[in-house]
Amino acid sequence: MMQEYGVKPWVKVFPRKHTDFGEWYRKVLFDADVLDQRFPLKGCNVWKGYGTKIMDNIMNILEDLLDESDHEKTYFPLLIPEDVFSKESKHLKGFEDQVFWVNKAGANELTKKLVVRPTSETAMYQMFPLWVRSHADLPIRVYQTVSVFRYETRSTKPLIRDREIWPFNEAHTLHATPDEAEEQVKIGVEIYRELFRRLALPYLLVRKPTWELFPGAVMCFEFYTMMPDGKLLETGSVNNLGQSFSKVFDITFEKEDGTRDHAYQTCYGQSERLLASVIAIHSDDHGLVLPSSIAPIQAVIVPISYTGDAEKVTDYVATVEKRLQEGGFRVTLDSSAMTPGEKYYHWERKGVPIRVEVGPRETKKKIVTIVRRHTLQKREVPLEDLTSELKEALEEVDNDLLMWAEDQLRASINHITNLSEIQEGRILCAPFCGEERCRDIIEAASVEIIGLSLKENVAPTRCIACDNQATESVYIARTY
């Protein structure tokens, strides 16, 4: 396999990220052992060991943030009886075209069909009346990390549009007052902001327009990341559900004054799209690039030894490895039979943030050569400074990745004031009057109003579609 490549083999064989995003993306996922997409069912992926570790690291960050803010991890069943699922009619309508149905078990036709969960509102909310009696039972904050299933008829794209979405993290909360629910929505948004920061992911945060709300929701904030082709990817949303579900599922409680009210609910979710965003945004034409927070291996040691020096180098490599392990890094020593060049290539494709080269020269000078994956820059570091330098290097990786990606996102946003300025491949921010008629005019240009800007002061300008007074700034883009 290896001999067909030259010194920088990938340049010849790797599809280029910015000219062929789709092909590049699939190749990065496959070559780095993230996914195997050859499972014989469309939109259902096999997660390989390396990909599973990265995704687990991401979900562990999210679960820790939820645990720290008083959410309890739970687990609700996958199969939902039809009558439970169809209780909230708008919710049913929003999902009925895309759910998988279990009709048969063993040799029996089931009299009551079962839905394979596309999301867990109904499974959870029919339990809540059993848990909520009085205001003292509130708030309740639960979450689960599971698979959800959507029968996509459009073409699927791994981690972006799948039929089995794994993992899917959904949080659901219940409160005694609308203010508390609103406060919880803010907390949900803050949790996701922090999550994105730790993944070195910049995002566009918008309020969803009314016509785009999740079935049953009364208010929704949405996070978008920008793919290399300029299209936006919805990566997480935070919903204020008001009392729409609690009225349907009869989730009531006794207030302190003895009267009864329906609970106020919120829900928010994240998915495998977090990894899609990390990979699409940070990786390059050499393969995967990962922030140190989620890299399964933060540093790989590659020994370079020649006859004569072998023993000395091996001893020194052991010293280096021990230092790094004691320093608390996730470190691997590659003592395989591959040549150093092959090893470089192998670990670059897998996005290990730092390569530590140790050869006869390093051994003699009591140094190591560290190479940053994201810049491919080399630097010599004295052994005594190894752990502090490595710590710094990993922080630098994460900072660089976030900064570069932020610059890219910022540079892609254009403020426009006229319909004729709409152009593909860019994110546009425009004044808008809020009328659905004007939405249709804008969206006729095969772009989408993805949401309303959160900035409170809209300059006194005119709607780009009708020229009436604008009430909002909206973001316009193409999306996945």
Place this chain on the structure above:
Amino acid sequence: MMQEYGVKPWVKVFPRKHTDFGEWYRKVLFDADVLDQRFPLKGCNVWKGYGTKIMDNIMNILEDLLDESDHEKTYFPLLIPEDVFSKESKHLKGFEDQVFWVNKAGANELTKKLVVRPTSETAMYQMFPLWVRSHADLPIRVYQTVSVFRYETRSTKPLIRDREIWPFNEAHTLHATPDEAEEQVKIGVEIYRELFRRLALPYLLVRKPTWELFPGAVMCFEFYTMMPDGKLLETGSVNNLGQSFSKVFDITFEKEDGTRDHAYQTCYGQSERLLASVIAIHSDDHGLVLPSSIAPIQAVIVPISYTGDAEKVTDYVATVEKRLQEGGFRVTLDSSAMTPGEKYYHWERKGVPIRVEVGPRETKKKIVTIVRRHTLQKREVPLEDLTSELKEALEEVDNDLLMWAEDQLRASINHITNLSEIQEGRILCAPFCGEERCRDIIEAASVEIIGLSLKENVAPTRCIACDNQATESVYIARTY
């Protein structure tokens, strides 16, 4: 709720473990917030926060053991196309009465039906030919922790016989030689032995008789735990699959000598039954009892303060809490509005191994009173010895639980030499000739031959059914 109970309220209201195991078991699970069994679909449970934490702790121990012995965590899809699932005819036959079928998606009848996985052999093994080319690709060791689904028509029992089994941990390995596969089976057995030790669970380990083998397996070891009613619960199995699946799925590789062979496979699994065993074996008429290894809270601090002393006690409680946190214990301070007695009752039901009582007397004497959940014994401990004493106390809990349960299991096994000695409610060990005819005679007494003893030397005795020369010792019992 609380005022209806007296000093030892549970004695009045709790069903007794040894006279009414079924009712007692359900009540322990419910009262300790492990499960809510009111989900409107038989055999599908809602896992509450506390139960999820315990189960996560158990699965983390198992996953760590698998990771340490070179298994890679992966994830394979839930839905399996019918033609893949039915490829191994014995496997299909073993499961076809109990699988859930997806026939419809959105409004479309599916032309190819999908099976909701009852186990993942077929989903995984149809991928392996893509991963295995040469001996250098072997061994492969993967595992996943997922839900599996079995359409049980018998009555269900939470964590023991469910329709959604969550979590289910299944490991699957591939090897170049039968010897390596046999070696791997031993490793699988050792991993489970260590797991059981950490859960303070004694077990009976047997080799499964041929007629009881998992569909497709050629050799199987099985772990059984003993429930309080004397029945055995199968809790984990380790299978040598030989080449039966690799021949069906065409998993071949090139050997070092250039010839080709089919891979040799093993698989082994564990499930929620681990928690069923922990709870059923260790808990008592006061509620849950947990070994410290999996207790979400290892010690709960209960402050006991009276007017006048309140401030001093509060300060001292903070000191105690800080010490325990710094000692690395999972500790909780219960500063709720409940009375100390109510708190005792609450945390006893939840099986917190150690209660730390801190009142005016403790504050004055710079001591704490620690109470072991499993014995309810009290002991005073000087503040300066707190962390070492607590560490010791937790070890004592785990050792006691294991020892007590081992004694119970040992005392329940009777060695018999005659059919007339068969009796319910005990585990019997008897000489056996291996003939199916004799099996039928034995099992006519509504007991089951659960497996063959692993002890190599069978005394020269006669089969209890036919009086011919015995070749094996078999264990006979009733099972769940």
